Amino acid sequence: MKLKKKIKIAIDSPAAAGAGTQAKLISKHFNLLYLDTGKIYRLIANIKLTQANRYSHSLIKKKMLKLTMKDLQNKKLLSDEVGTMASIISKDKKIRKLVHAFQIKSAYHPPKKYNGSCLDGRDITYKIIPNADFKFFITANTKTRALRRYKELKDLNKKISFNEVLKSIKNRDKSDYNRKVSPLMRTRDSILINTTNLTKRSCFLKIKQIIDRKLKA
Numbered sequence: 001m002k003l004k005k006k007i008k009i010a011i012d013s014p015a016a017a018g019a020g021t022q023a024k025l026i027s028k029h030f031n032l033l034y035l036d037t038g039k040i041y042r043l044i045a046n047i048k049l050t051q052a053n054r055y056s057h058s059l060i061k062k063k064m065l066k067l068t069m070k071d072l073q074n075k076k077l078l079s080d081e082v083g084t085m086a087s088i089i090s091k092d093k094k095i096r097k098l099v100h101a102f103q104i105k106s107a108y109h110p111p112k113k114y115n116g117s118c119l120d121g122r123d124i125t126y127k128i129i130p131n132a133d134f135k136f137f138i139t140a141n142t143k144t145r146a147l148r149r150y151k152e153l154k155d156l157n158k159k160i161s162f163n164e165v166l167k168s169i170k171n172r173d174k175s176d177y178n179r180k181v182s183p184l185m186r187t188r189d190s191i192l193i194n195t196t197n198l199t200k201r202s203c204f205l206k207i208k209q210i211i212d213r214k215l216k217a
């Protein structure tokens with residue numbers, strides 16, 4: 001499918017709300033480059049956890065210059081420990097600056113074969129792609145998100161209890177919504193999608209309908 005013009009989709013969401021699931025489905029359907037920006041913070045968090053004595057802004061700067069999409073596919077980045085560390089290092093303004101260029105390149109200059117880009121994260125709708133053609137804030141209630149993340153971690157054979165996942169989701173929400181630098185928020189021009197009582201397919205159809213309507217207008 002070829003679109004008349006290139007489009008940019010920006011999605012923000014709290015942890016485990018289903019943003020990544022929807023971003024992937026939408027990107028596949030409309031042939032967009034997809035970037036899960038949380039994975040970049042997770043990659044940096046993993047460096048902090050595994051190479052604490054080498055961790056520095058200059059090391060991260062070098063890593064960001066060589067960063068590829070493939071680096072973000074590492075399964076180690078999916079753990080709860082890495083997610084928690086990501087919410088700590090992402091409060092660092094310098095780290096956010098170092099991560100900026102890769103996100104901008106993906107959003108504004110995706111490879112020619114794509115009809116545009118779709119990024120999800122915490123500050124995408126107002127910081128990374130403020131002029132996005134489509135903005136969504138995807139959420140779900142806390143227990144639903146914790147249960148979904150718990151099942152996902154169990155499928156990956158991680159040793160973790162539901163209560164630990166719930167606690168960690170609550171802590172991450174608190175940190176992501178309240179931090180001074182680039183906090184998670186729903187902008188006034190973002191469309192709210194609450195996935196609590198919706199299947200993945202019905203969320204996808206809802207978002208697709210919104211995009212189709214505007215593209216046809």
Ligand SMILES: Nc1ncnc2c1ncn2[C@@H]1O[C@H](COP(=O)(O)OP(=O)(O)OP(=O)(O)O)[C@@H](O)[C@H]1O
Binds near residue numbers: 015017019148200203
């Ligand atoms: N509508 C849904 N119904 C049931 N399960 C869902 C739904 N959407 C997503 N999930 C499941 O919930 C889990 C979290 O979804 P996903 O990874 O898309 O969330 P996310 O918002 O991208 O999370 P994060 O930002 O923390 O990476 C996954 O296991 C996914 O399969």
Ligand SMILES: Nc1ccn([C@@H]2O[C@H](COP(=O)(O)O)[C@@H](O)[C@H]2O)c(=O)n1
Binds near residue numbers: 041042
């Ligand atoms: N644009 C973003 C994306 C993510 N973060 C931080 O990283 C943590 C992990 O993100 P996931 O999407 O993989 O859950 C998240 O809790 C945020 O603290 C961010 O700051 N900005």
